[in-house]
Amino acid sequence: MKKVEFVPSYLKPDPKKHSFDMPVEIFSIGLKPGELALYAYLKQCESKAFSYPSFAEIDKAIGVSRNTVHKYVNLLYEKQLINVKNTEIMTAKGEKHNGTLKYEILPM
Numbered sequence: 001m002k003k004v005e006f007v008p009s010y011l012k013p014d015p016k017k018h019s020f021d022m023p024v025e026i027f028s029i030g031l032k033p034g035e036l037a038l039y040a041y042l043k044q045c046e047s048k049a050f051s052y053p054s055f056a057e058i059d060k061a062i063g064v065s066r067n068t069v070h071k072y073v074n075l076l077y078e079k080q081l082i083n084v085k086n087t088e089i090m091t092a093k094g095e096k097h098n099g100t101l102k103y104e105i106l107p108m
Contacts, residue, residue, distance in 0.1 A: 020044050025108050029079070037062040038072040039081060042103045052087065054100045073101075081106055 020043055031039065041061050045053050055066045064072070076082045083106055087099035 020046075023108050026081075031079075032075075034062070034064055034068065035072050035075055037064075038069065039076060039105075042076075042082060043105055045103070046105050052100045052102050073103075081108070 022040060022043060026036065026039060038058065041053070041058060053061075055069045058069045059066050062069070073082070073084060077084055083104040085102040085104070087102050088096050089099040090096060
């Protein structure tokens with residue numbers, strides 16, 4: 001007989017916190033695997049109300065170079081699947097600098 005381990009409920013992942021919705025149509029528009037991975041990652045970030053991941057965070061998450069992330073962002077933008085906005089940050093000295101990009105998933 002197989003031994004069953006007891007896992008406390010606080011250690012079990014909550015599906016509401018660890019899942020997000022993807023439109024089924026995304027699989028029928030001919031995205032390359034990397035584009036699909038980026039779209040899914042941005043969709044997951046959006047579900048957590050965090051849509052400002054840096055290229056470094058994205059490349060680490062989907063396993064491609066920063067240049068490739070930039071290429072995929074441009075491709076998704078051209079296909080009107082995402083909108084990209086620049087952000088600005090203020091340094092402690094009061095200087096304005098470019099922040100990370102803000103990504104918005106557009107309705108299909």
